[in-house]
Amino acid sequence: MRDVASILPLAVDAVSFLGDGRRLIDGLSFDMPAGGLAVLLGPNGAGKSLTLRLCHGLLTPSQGRIRWAAGAEGRSRRHAMVFQKPIMLRRSVEANIAHALAAAGISGSERRDRARDALARFGLSERATQAARLLSGGEQQRLAIARAWALRPELLFLDEPTSQLDPAATRQIEELLSGLVAEGITVLMSTHDLGQARRLASRVLFLHRGRLIEDASAQSFFAQPASPEARAFLAGELIW
Known part of the structure; x- marks a missing residue:
């Protein structure tokens, strides 16, 4: 289904x-190996979305490099991003997925199959056949994730995927994300929701003022944050 490498x-x-x-x-350095769900945490303006x-x-x-595995530049792009506010085209739900697949160069018959698989999944x-822009907020976010999933990414970037959703829709998205990780998709997401980070994350990257302050397992970060900035953030005392 994918290239071997x-x-x-x-x-x-x-x-x-x-x-x-x-x-x-400012001087950000970290690696993203395959597997798991890493969360970018930090106050507003920390640089998570950037x-x-x-x-x-x-x-x-402006400085530095972002590198994929050796030789990856010559292979098909296998990472996708879902934004905080989903971008819905003025098309049907299925056509939104099909359009993304067409843009990625997927042929007609495979495009239809992938779109329908994503809808079912x-x-x-x-x-x-419904207009995508008439979906509820939770359904639009599910469609945005389905559209990304149809591209068969190895790495999925998510920017505050549940910040505008009610608790029930948030729970649905969290369950879907756990399922994607179980399927072998690596996830890097930002969130302001500490409870969500505790529930989902295997790793935490804590940013403050554009700098990476901590990179730790979620368990160790929440149990014993190493930096005063992280301790203040978890206590609700670090606003900016």
């Missing part, structure tokens, strides 16, 4: 990003 690990090497005359990301966009290639680092088959 993996695009992972992803290596972020001393990456900085400048914007509006300021250093918004980090995801840099990794996905939507932004170019994410509980949207009965909505296939």
